[in-house]
Amino acid sequence: MSIxxxxxxxxxxxQANQIAAAGNSLSIRDTKNSEPVSFSGLLINSLNNINQLQTSAKSQSQNYLAGAPGIGLNDVMxxxxxxxIxxxxxxxxxxxxxNAYQEIMNMSV
Incomplete structure (x- = not known):
């Protein structure tokens, strides 16, 4: 993971924490659970998934470089x-x- x-x-x-702290009242309904899902919650979950993928890739590459058995170069790549991605x-x-926020802020009321 680069700087x-x-x-x-x-x-x-x-930015996601700012949205969550603002008490974003916008929510959508999940069709499967019928519980409201907040935009900030979805954003934070997505960021956690990105972080998890990066952490997993980093640890897998370090294990490959250390010569751990069962880890192939193709898996690391x-x-x-x-x-x-x-x-x-x-x-x-x-x-x-x-961009959407800036466009909304530039609208005249």
């Missing part, structure tokens, strides 16, 4: 690509949210 990706992940987590998706979602 740049760690910084981006920390920014996204900070797949987990690294999964974490990279997840981080890129998180960054793109953050960018879209920031």
């Amino acid at each position: 740049q990706s760690t910084g981006v992940l920390e920014q996204i987590k900070f 797949v987990s690294m690509q999964k974490s990279s 997840a981080l890129n998706l998180g960054v793109q979602v953050r960018n879209k949210l920031v």
